[in-house]
Amino acid sequence: MPRITQRDIARLAGVSQAVVSLVLNKRTDATTRIAPETRQRVLDVIRETGYAADPVARRMVRQLNQIIGVFTYESVFPSTSADFYYPFLRGIEECAEQLRCDLLLFTSAPVVDGRRKVFHENNRLRIADGCILLGRDIPHDELARLNRENYPFVAVGRRDDAGGPVPCVGADYAAATQKLVERARELGHREFAYVGAGEGAESADDRMNGFRAGTRGSGRHERTAGRSAGETLDALLAAGVTVAVVEGYADGIALIRAARERGVDVPGDLSVVVTGVPAESADADIASTGFRIPRREMGWQSVELLAALLEDRSSATLQRLLPCHFVEGQTLGEPRKDRFD
Amino acid sequence: MPRITQRDIARLAGVSQAVVSLVLNKRTDATTRIAPETRQRVLDVIRETGYAADPVARRMVRQLNQIIGVFTYESVFPSTSADFYYPFLRGIEECAEQLRCDLLLFTSAPVVDGRRKVFHENNRLRIADGCILLGRDIPHDELARLNRENYPFVAVGRRDDAGGPVPCVGADYAAATQKLVERARELGHREFAYVGAGEGAESADDRMNGFRAGTRGSGRHERTAGRSAGETLDALLAAGVTVAVVEGYADGIALIRAARERGVDVPGDLSVVVTGVPAESADADIASTGFRIPRREMGWQSVELLAALLEDRSSATLQRLLPCHFVEGQTLGEPRKDRFD
DNA sequence: CCGAGTTGATAATACGTATTATCAGCGAGG
DNA sequence: CCTCGCTGATAATACGTATTATCAACTCGG
Numbered sequence: 001m002p003r004i005t006q007r008d009i010a011r012l013a014g015v016s017q018a019v020v021s022l023v024l025n026k027r028t029d030a031t032t033r034i035a036p037e038t039r040q041r042v043l044d045v046i047r048e049t050g051y052a053a054d055p056v057a058r059r060m061v062r063q064l065n066q067i068i069g070v071f072t073y074e075s076v077f078p079s080t081s082a083d084f085y086y087p088f089l090r091g092i093e094e095c096a097e098q099l100r101c102d103l104l105l106f107t108s109a110p111v112v113d114g115r116r117k118v119f120h121e122n123n124r125l126r127i128a129d130g131c132i133l134l135g136r137d138i139p140h141d142e143l144a145r146l147n148r149e150n151y152p153f154v155a156v157g158r159r160d161d162a163g164g165p166v167p168c169v170g171a172d173y174a175a176a177t178q179k180l181v182e183r184a185r186e187l188g189h190r191e192f193a194y195v196g197a198g199e200g201a202e203s204a205d206d207r208m209n210g211f212r213a214g215t216r217g218s219g220r221h222e223r224t225a226g227r228s229a230g231e232t233l234d235a236l237l238a239a240g241v242t243v244a245v246v247e248g249y250a251d252g253i254a255l256i257r258a259a260r261e262r263g264v265d266v267p268g269d270l271s272v273v274v275t276g277v278p279a280e281s282a283d284a285d286i287a288s289t290g291f292r293i294p295r296r297e298m299g300w301q302s303v304e305l306l307a308a309l310l311e312d313r314s315s316a317t318l319q320r321l322l323p324c325h326f327v328e329g330q331t332l333g334e335p336r337k338d339r340f341d
Numbered sequence: 342m343p344r345i346t347q348r349d350i351a352r353l354a355g356v357s358q359a360v361v362s363l364v365l366n367k368r369t370d371a372t373t374r375i376a377p378e379t380r381q382r383v384l385d386v387i388r389e390t391g392y393a394a395d396p397v398a399r400r401m402v403r404q405l406n407q408i409i410g411v412f413t414y415e416s417v418f419p420s421t422s423a424d425f426y427y428p429f430l431r432g433i434e435e436c437a438e439q440l441r442c443d444l445l446l447f448t449s450a451p452v453v454d455g456r457r458k459v460f461h462e463n464n465r466l467r468i469a470d471g472c473i474l475l476g477r478d479i480p481h482d483e484l485a486r487l488n489r490e491n492y493p494f495v496a497v498g499r500r501d502d503a504g505g506p507v508p509c510v511g512a513d514y515a516a517a518t519q520k521l522v523e524r525a526r527e528l529g530h531r532e533f534a535y536v537g538a539g540e541g542a543e544s545a546d547d548r549m550n551g552f553r554a555g556t557r558g559s560g561r562h563e564r565t566a567g568r569s570a571g572e573t574l575d576a577l578l579a580a581g582v583t584v585a586v587v588e589g590y591a592d593g594i595a596l597i598r599a600a601r602e603r604g605v606d607v608p609g610d611l612s613v614v615v616t617g618v619p620a621e622s623a624d625a626d627i628a629s630t631g632f633r634i635p636r637r638e639m640g641w642q643s644v645e646l647l648a649a650l651l652e653d654r655s656s657a658t659l660q661r662l663l664p665c666h667f668v669e670g671q672t673l674g675e676p677r678k679d680r681f682d
Numbered sequence: 683c684c685g686a687g688t689t690g691a692t693a694a695t696a697c698g699t700a701t702t703a704t705c706a707g708c709g710a711g712g
Numbered sequence: 713c714c715t716c717g718c719t720g721a722t723a724a725t726a727c728g729t730a731t732t733a734t735c736a737a738c739t740c741g742g
Contacts, residue, residue, distance in 0.1 A: 359694095360690090375691080400697095
C-alpha cells in the first residue's frame with residue numbers, strides 16, 4: 001500500500017504534478033495561473049482521495065525543519081532531575097508551541113558518567129535547526145566547538161565566553177544576590193557570610209560577585225564542600241556572622257534545620273537567605289527568604305533568542321539576563337542587638 | 342551558513358558523494374568496496390565537521406530516522422499535566438535512550454480547547470519513524486485515521502478497535518479492579534459500589550467490567566458527575582454500601598475527606614479503594630488502598646512495541662496489558678459487623 | 683599480450699514536493 | 713501574415729541521501 005503522491009492526484013485529474021502542487025499551495029501570483037475549472041478538478045480529486053502532502057518531502061525543499069533541539073546534560077524525566085528541568089522545559093515548550101516548532105530531545109546521546117555529551121560518535125545535532133542547551137554546568141569545550149562550527153544554539157544560564165560570546169539566557173544572580181545583602185544591611189546586619197562553593201560554575205561566580213559587591217568586600221566565605229551543615233553552622237556562629245547567604249537551596253534548608261536542632265533561632269540568632277528558591281517549595285515547614293530564579297521565563301526566552309538567531313545571525317543581544325524576584329520568607333530578620341551582652 | 346551536506350564532505354575528502362553515503366551506512370557488501378584509507382579519510386572529515394545526515398532527506402529514501410515521535414494531547418510540562426505524563430515519559434525516555442533514538446515532541450500541533458489534534462493543516466507526523474500517543478482520552482477518529490494511513494504508532498493505555506486493532510500498551514484495570522473487589526469480599530464485604538463514570542473511556546469501561554466480574558453483577562454504581570463528594574457519600578451510606586471502589590484518585594481522596602469531616606470512619610464505617618494510586622502520593626495524610634498503574638513500564642514498553650512494529654509489521658501481539666500492583670493502604674478494612682444493630 | 687576477474691570508485695537515479703523556466707495556443711493589432 | 717501579449721499548463725530542476733549500474737585501473741593466469 002504505497003503512499004498517495006501528487007503524481008497520483010495529477011494522473012487522476014489529468015494534469016501535471018506541478019499543477020497539483022500549485023493548487024495545494026494556493027499560489028495566486030501573476031506568474032502562476034490556473035483555470036478555475038482545472039483547480040476545481042484537482043481539488044475534487046484531493047478531497048476524494050484524502051490526500052495530504054508528505055511533510056518530509058515538503059521539508060526537503062524548504063530548508064528549515066521547524067525543529068528545535070533540546071540537549072539536556074542529564075536525563076530529563078527521572079525525578080532527581082525533574083525539579084530542575086521542568087520549569088525550563090515548560091517555558092521552552094510554550095514558546096516552541098507558539099512558534100509552531102517541534103522539540104527534539106536528544107535522547108540518543110550516550111550517557112557517560114551520568115552525563116550526556118553533545119559531540120560523540122554519531123552526533124545528530126544538525127537534525128534540528130538549532131539547539132537549546134540545558135544543564136547545571138556545560139563543558140567549556142563543547143560550547144567552544146559549537147561556536148566554532150557556527151551551529152545555532154542558546155544556553156540556558158549565563159556562560160562565560162568560549163571562543164567568542166556564548167548565546168545564552170541567564171538570570172541576574174549578581175544583582176539579585178547583591179540586593180539580598182543590601183536588604184540585610186538595611187535591617188542592621190553587618191556580619192555577612194557567603195555559604196557555598198562561590199566559584200567553578202558561572203552561576204556561583206555571579207552570586208559571589210554580587211555578594212562581594214553588596215558587602216563591599218567585607219564578608220566571609222564558608223565553603224560547604226566536605227562539611228556537614230552542623231560544622232558550617234558552628235563556623236558561622238563562631239565568626240559572629242549574623243546573616244548567611246547560601247548558594248544552594250538544599251544547603252540553605254540543611255543549615256536552617258541544623259540550627260533548629262541546636263536551638264539556634266532563625267532568624268533570631270542567625271538569618272539565612274537563599275540564592276534560588278524553587279517555584280514550589282518542597283519543604284512546607286520552612287519558608288526561606290531569598291530570590292526566585294525565573295526558570296520558565298528563561299526557557300521561553302532561550303527559544304525566542306534561538307529563533308532570532310535562525311532568522312538573522314546579526315541579532316542585537318546575544319546574551320540576555322533576566323531579573324530574579326525577591327521572595328519574602330521567614331528566615332531573614334533583624335540581628336539580635338544584645339547578642340554579645 | 343548553508344547546511345553541511347555529503348557533497349561538502351565528499352569535496353573535503355576528495356571523493357564522491359556516493360562514497361560518503363556508503364561509509365556512513367557502513368556498507369560492507371561484496372558489491373560495495375571501499376579502501377580502508379579512503380574510508381578513514383571520510384570518517385575523519387565527518388568527525389571534524391561534526392556532520393550528521395539530514396534526517397529529512399534520509400527519510401525520503403529510507404524508512405527510518407531513529408526518531409520517535411511523542412504526541413501528547415495536552416501540553417506536557419505545565420504542572421497540571423506533569424503528574425500524569427511524567428511517569429510515562431520517564432519510561433519513554435529511558436527506552437528511547439537505550440534504542441539510541443531521539444524523541445520528537447510534537448509541540449507544533451496547535452492546541453484547540455486545551456487539546457492538540459494530530460491531523461491538522463500541516464501535519465508533521467511523518468518526520469518521525471513512528472509515534473507514541475499519550476493522552477487521557479484519544480479521539481476515536483484520529484486512531485482510525487492513523488490505522489487507515491498505515492502509520493506506525495502505539496497508544497499508551499488500552500484502546501478499543503478503530504478500523505482495526507489499535508496497537509497499545511495498557512494496564513490491566515479489569516483484572517486489578519476485580520482483584521480489589523475479591524480482596525474486599527475476603528474481608529467480609531458484600532455491599533459494593535463503583536464510584537465514577539464507569540464508561541466513556543476504555544479505562545473506565547475496563548474498571549467497570551472488572552468491578553462487575555468481582556461482584557458477580559451485584560454491585561451498585563454511583564456516578565460522580567455533577568455531584569459533590571458529600572452527596573456521593575450520602576448515597577453510598579443510604580444504600581448500605583460497605584466498600585466503595587473509586588475510579589479516580591482525586592475522587593477517592595475527596596470521598597475520604599468528606600467522610601472524615603462528617604465523622605464517618607474510614608475504613609470502619611466505609612472502606613474506600615482507589616483504582617489508580619499515584620507513584621508519589623501527594624496527600625501524605627491519606628494512605629489509600631488500591632492498585633498502582635505501572636506508568637513508567639507502560640511508557641517503556643510502548644516504545645519497545647513501536648520499535649517492534651517498525652522492524653516487522655507482522656509483530657505478534659499488537660496489544661499489551663501490564664499488571665497493576667496492589668497497594669496496601671489504610672482505607673480498606675473489615676466491614677462493621679454490628680452496623681445494623 | 684590478451685581476456686577474465688577483482689578492486690575501488692563514480693555517475694546516475696529515485697524518493698515527493700516546490701519552484702522556475704519554458705512552451706503551446708490563441709486573439710488582437712499592425 | 714507576422715508579431716506581440718496573454719493564458720494556462722508542463723518540463724525541468726533542486727533539495728540531500730541511498731542505492732544501483734557502470735566504469736577505469738590493475739592483477740593474474742595462460
